[in-house]
Amino acid sequence: MIEIIRFVRKKFHGASLRELAYLEIEAFLQGLAIGIPGAPGFFIRFWLYKLLFKKLGTMAWVSPQVRFLHTHKLRVGNTFSANSGSYINAVGGITLGDFVLIGTNVTIVSGIHPIEGPLPPVFARPVETKPVTIEDDVWIGSGAVILAGSHLRRGTVVGANSVVSGETEEYSVVAGSPARKIRSR
Ligand SMILES: CC(C)(COP(=O)(O)OP(=O)(O)OC[C@H]1O[C@@H](n2cnc3c(N)ncnc32)[C@H](O)[C@@H]1OP(=O)(O)O)[C@@H](O)C(=O)NCCC(=O)NCCS
DSSP: OHHHHHHHHHHTTSOOHHHHHHHHHHHHHHHHHTTOOHHHHHHHHHHHHHHHSSEEOSOEEEOTTOEEESGGGEEEOSSEEEOTTOEEEOTTOEEEOSSOEEOTTOEEEOEEOOOOSSOSOGGGSOOEEOOEEEOTTOEEOTTOEEOTTOEEOTTOEEOTTOEEOSBOOTTEEEETTTTEEEEEO
């Protein structure tokens, strides 16, 4: 058990025991709320995320089976929605503007596993953090993956199953893997 705690602390750059305890509480509370159906589920999750997120605006419409990690590094604006199966890991910090709409099974990550050279094994290396910024009025289609360090400018639409890495232009529609601009809107 002590070995596991040491390993995890190293992985997260010497995270304090307080932070590890927070992650446990976050996982436990989400586990209780994640599957509650219907309107009570939306209401309970809104208040839970109001408690956990670093910032959460006026409305969060979070469907069942959406999972957030490192919620204390997640800042979300007004009128936010995330659909079922999405996974949002804010280890490196994620900031979402107002009116951000996230489809089903979207992944947003803000940390990477450094991969250069054979040793030590990738799993044993500390996570490298890269914040993600998603500005106002962004819609992310189903199955899209937003990689660490990405910056989605105001009004961006991300096509279904696209992989975004880097920056987008304001009011652009991007699609594909890697995602490229297909038009403006
Ligand atoms: C990105 C999107 C909004 C673009 O819609 P659109 O502007 O009407 O685009 P079109 O359908 O006219 O397609 C334009 C071109 O982009 C391509 N394209 C569109 N969406 C794409 C995608 N997700 N991945 C790869 N290419 C895509 C089309 O094949 C077409 O290519 P072509 O010009 O070579 O024929 C739409 O395709 C999409 O992916 N919406 C997300 C839907 C979704 O996830 N809904 C569930 C949410 S919970």
